[in-house]
Every structure is written in structure tokens, then in C-alpha cells.
Amino acid sequence: MASKPRISFLKSGGLLLALALFAPLATAQKESVPAPKDDSVYAELAKAPKKAAGRRNPMEHDPEAVAAGANLFDQHCAECHGATAEGGRKGPSLLAPQVQQATSGTLFWILTNGVVRRGMPVWSKLPEPQRWQLVSYIKSLGAAGKPSQ
């Protein structure tokens, strides 16, 4: 009598539990392939609607925006894009010309909407000012890399 519930657990719950634990990890292994080196990963930038791409960064002249953005980048983005945004196993380089030449509005749009199909989550859970701070930081990386005159 006492073993009946255990058998039932193994038949129904145990199987489900095993599937639930291993299926997502298998998916992750499949999806977390190295970031493609080709430029197609940047194609999403071109999909930003004109109105969104034209938005100006309200934090542009905020002296603390870059430092705050650097903190946010470290906390939320470095895992995939690399500590210095050079690109990581999952995320492309943000130092690439395609990103650095994109408008602030475009980068904000990408942050807000993510690229879910390619594994980048939506970041609209960060309040709007924080997303603009991130844009300020990402843009500052390109400026820092420019050769001095």
C-alpha cells in the first residue's frame, strides 16, 4: 500500500520533473552557440522605425549618464557582450561601426524591444532614463576609441 504513491510519482511526476529540468538546459546548450562573426547580427538595427531612430537622448548632457550607464552595463549586459563590450559568447561587439554609427534612438529602440529571436531579452524593465544612460555609455565607447587629432 505504501509504495503506491511512489510508483505513481515516478510514472507521472518523476518523468515530468526530469523533462522539465533537462529540456531547458538542452535548449540553452543548443542556443548558446558562439556569436556569429558575420554582420547579420546587426541587421536588427535597420528595423528601428524612423520615429524611434530619430529620438534624441535626453541624457546626452547629463555628466553622470556615462558613469551610471557603465554600472548598468556591467550589471545587465557584460555577461553576453563582454566586460568591455567587445562581444562575448552570446552577444555581438558593441564597438562595431554598425552600433557606433547607429543613432541613439536606434540603440534605445533595440534595448527596449530586444532581439528575442536571437536571444537578447527586452530591457524595457529598466526604466526609460536608465536605458538612455546605457545608450550614453555605449556611445561613449565609440568616442573613446577614436584616434585623437
Add this chain to the structure above:
Amino acid sequence: MINPRFSRAGFVLCLTALALAGFHSPAQAQESPYIVAYDHYLEEPGSLELEYFSTFGTQRNGNDFHSFWVELEYGATAWWTTELYLDGQTTFNDSTIFTGFRLENRFRLLQREHFINPVFYFEYEQINGADKILKEDEGHDVEADYAVPNGLARKEHNHELEFKLLLSKNVKGWNFAENTLAAKNVTGGNPWEFGYAVGASRPLALKASAKRCNFCRENFVAGIEMYGGLGDRHSFGLHETSQYVAPVVAWNMPSSWTLRLSPGFGLNDNSHTFLLRWGVSREFSGFGASVARMLGGHK
């Protein structure tokens, strides 16, 4: 008396928690403060969030209780999050028991952000009648159901399927979430039961500070949630249902830890008068990649 099977499960969980504590995780969690309601945000792909929640509940005509559950939440992809719950409870002057497990999946239905963002939720529960975590309120669940002694209640075994449509929207730093649920206990001829949860929350500051800090206002998110049953297929509505309202607050620390606190109040005579909930969670980013490496995948 503590059930030996429960204490073994607790030991394994503690061991897992200790092992996970060794993972390097620079990511700061950005968690919503809701305990019952869901917004439309999923776990980041490859991240594991380990959560412990606790609820103290008052009980008229019975013993007060302390229920608790552990959640393992994993971001399988950017559009799919899967969770395992392990539930237990202590009823004062009675016993401490393991009450079952739940498997939950959430699927983002639209690729981009929209005016309202829908997420489909599916859960399978294998719990016994003594489960008291009150993670959702459905059908005609009322306070009197929880007064049954553990020894008797645990003999009832339930296999339940639960479906939810999660709708959520962000406006000017505020998040508004609305969840509708339909659940069916497939053990016996139980009717479909319905319930809801709504919530609103906002960080105390919208801009991030230039320096990392634990006590900055942007790390705190406060709000309120309300949830309750909506009857069943035969008698839909608020009649003989329990209803709650609960202020909620979350503290997202830069060290990837999140603390949540929520005092809940019953809104009618069918509800527990008071529920005090709190939770602690930690996010382990890059968990999936670490496991893949351990299993001999890519370097």
C-alpha cells in the same frame, strides 16, 4: 514532527544552494516586487534564479500556519522561462510537511514590446490537500479549507493544470500587470476554476546612480497587488471566494540578491485576515553555459 522525506529534500536543496553560491554572478537582479501577480518579463536566457518564499497566515477556527516554497527559475530562451516549485508548510500545533511540486512555463507571445504585452503561462501541479502557499487564489478557495488538520488534508492528492494569460504594460516607470487564470484539477470531476491577480509597481527612482550602491532609491521597487478567486464554471463570480490586497516592496541589490516583503490583508470573511509574505532570491547569470561546459559542450 518533521517528515523524514521532507528533511531529505531540504538537505538536498541546501546542498544545491551552497553549490550555486560558488557561481560568479555579476548581474544585478531587476526583479518586480510582485509575489502573486506576474509582469511580462522573463528570466534572462541562461540565467537561473533561486528563490525562497515564506508566508505566515492567520487562521480563524484553526491553527495559524507558515508555508514556504523554493523556486528554481531558468531562462531557457529569451521567450521561454521554466520553473520548478517545491512546496511545504508548518501548521502550528500540528506538523511540518512537504506538500508537492509545481512545474511552470511562461512563453512570450510577441517578439517586441507593444501597448500591452501578453505572456502565456502553463503550470502542472502535483500537490496534496495540505498545500498552503497561496501562490494563487482560484475558484471558491476559502479560509475554512485551510483549517483541515495536516494528517487528513495530505491524503488528498491533486493533479492540477493551470493556464494563465499574463498582460503587462509599462508607463512612465510604472508597471501595470493583469493576470487571468483558469485551472482544472484533473483528479476527479472537478469543474474549471477561475481567478485573477492585478498589480501596479514603480521603482522609487528612475535614474541610476553613477556609483554602485545598495541603498540607492532605484534599487527599491514598491507597489500593490490584489488577487482572488472568480468562482468556477458552475458559479462564476465573487460569491464565496477569498480576496486579498497586499502592498509589495522589493530591494534589488547589486550583489544579485533580491529581498521582497508583502503584508496581505483579506478583504472579506472568506479570506485569511492577514498574510505576511517575504522572499529572498539570487540570480546566477551564465548558469546554462556553465552547465553546458560541465556536460562537455562548447568551451
